Amino acid sequence: MAGKHAEEVSEPAAEVLFDEVLFEKRGRLGIVTLNRPAAVNALTAGMASAMLKQLKRWADDDAVAAVLVRGAGGRGLCAGGDIVAIYRDMLDGGHATADFWAEEYRLNSLISGYPKPYVAFMDGLVLGGGVGISAHGSVRIVTERTRMGMPETTIGFVPDVGGTLLLSRSPGESGTHAALTGAHLSGADALFLGLADHFVASGRLAELAVALESETADAAVGRFTEQAPPSALAQQQEWIDACYSGDDAEEILRRLRSFEGESGGEGAREAAGAADTIAAKSPTAVKVALESLRRVRGLSLEEALGQEYRVGLRFLAGPDFREGIRAQVVDKDRTPHWQPATLAEVSRDDVESYFAPLGGRELKLASKESDHV
Numbered sequence: 001m002a003g004k005h006a007e008e009v010s011e012p013a014a015e016v017l018f019d020e021v022l023f024e025k026r027g028r029l030g031i032v033t034l035n036r037p038a039a040v041n042a043l044t045a046g047m048a049s050a051m052l053k054q055l056k057r058w059a060d061d062d063a064v065a066a067v068l069v070r071g072a073g074g075r076g077l078c079a080g081g082d083i084v085a086i087y088r089d090m091l092d093g094g095h096a097t098a099d100f101w102a103e104e105y106r107l108n109s110l111i112s113g114y115p116k117p118y119v120a121f122m123d124g125l126v127l128g129g130g131v132g133i134s135a136h137g138s139v140r141i142v143t144e145r146t147r148m149g150m151p152e153t154t155i156g157f158v159p160d161v162g163g164t165l166l167l168s169r170s171p172g173e174s175g176t177h178a179a180l181t182g183a184h185l186s187g188a189d190a191l192f193l194g195l196a197d198h199f200v201a202s203g204r205l206a207e208l209a210v211a212l213e214s215e216t217a218d219a220a221v222g223r224f225t226e227q228a229p230p231s232a233l234a235q236q237q238e239w240i241d242a243c244y245s246g247d248d249a250e251e252i253l254r255r256l257r258s259f260e261g262e263s264g265g266e267g268a269r270e271a272a273g274a275a276d277t278i279a280a281k282s283p284t285a286v287k288v289a290l291e292s293l294r295r296v297r298g299l300s301l302e303e304a305l306g307q308e309y310r311v312g313l314r315f316l317a318g319p320d321f322r323e324g325i326r327a328q329v330v331d332k333d334r335t336p337h338w339q340p341a342t343l344a345e346v347s348r349d350d351v352e353s354y355f356a357p358l359g360g361r362e363l364k365l366a367s368k369e370s371d372h373v
Helices: 004-010 012-018 044-057 084-092 095-110 161-170 174-181 188-191 203-210 216-225 239-244 249-258 265-279 282-294 299-315 320-330 349-351
Strands: 022-025 027-035 066-073 076-078 118-122 124-128 139-142 147-149
Touching: 012 022, 022 044, 027 044, 027 203, 027 216, 044 095, 066 076, 066 203, 076 118, 084 095, 084 320, 095 299, 118 188, 139 188, 139 216, 147 188, 161 174, 161 282, 174 239, 174 249, 174 265, 174 282, 203 216, 203 299, 239 249, 239 265, 249 265, 249 282, 282 320, 282 349, 299 320
Parallel strands: 027 066, 066 118, 076 124, 118 139, 124 147
Antiparallel strands: 022 027
């Protein structure tokens, strides 16, 4: 397998990296398999670069009618970017991470306008960067095992990979809730948020993959799609919309803690729980994430990625992103020391500084016409 896809990609010097993402053709289907099962297929710079190159080749290959992306190991499609690698790089200045994000965002942009059906099996864990390589596709499939989310505020960061744009388009304020809490979402919730299109039982994905080798994506997926269960998030819309409107994070927390509503005690308990969750996140990340969601409305994906890149580089230079990864993944003490420690200490000027132009460091994305063919 390694020899086969190394030959297709034609990059012998990077052959070791290709063991982490496998490419093959079966019938008229091009298959991308993320292959770091021990890390729930966490995305590395080499994986993003290899995917970008191979997807461009398949876009021009008349023998490939559709593309499928899936994860090896059974635990999930992709648990996000390799944040341990990012942590180590931050200790060394963060330059490799900036380059990784630029390549990853180019991949997200390519996927969003891909000229052939791009089918994503969003089974198991689909977090952060995993959302970026799936939710921008044209055929997005979730299952009863899906646990999706943009949990960046937990590690002192904000949703990226176009996630701010996706969540800004979700019904009401449900995307704001998902972004600020970083909550894990079911497949039904992902459908409600607009992050997925179809629900298929996980036990039938292998059969669907075989069908995609010879059938059109519409025909194959149509035969396997089932009715999704109810979305818990949709049922919480009353308090979510009531509490998350507006641009003031402190006011949002106040509303969450004081909510009563027509649904009675259950809604109040859910709202109070959301407030406690947000209060434990990085105050800077919460305020910048909220501002990101408000500013991204009406932007194209490429403009959104440019904004996220600006914000991301500012977080690389600040204390909270590094501290969040340390607390959650490196030392695992789960007690991050945020700087500043409270929402009140994060000023409006502080927030706006994350969106200031980067000058010569701005993200450069090729036009869709030249980048996607």
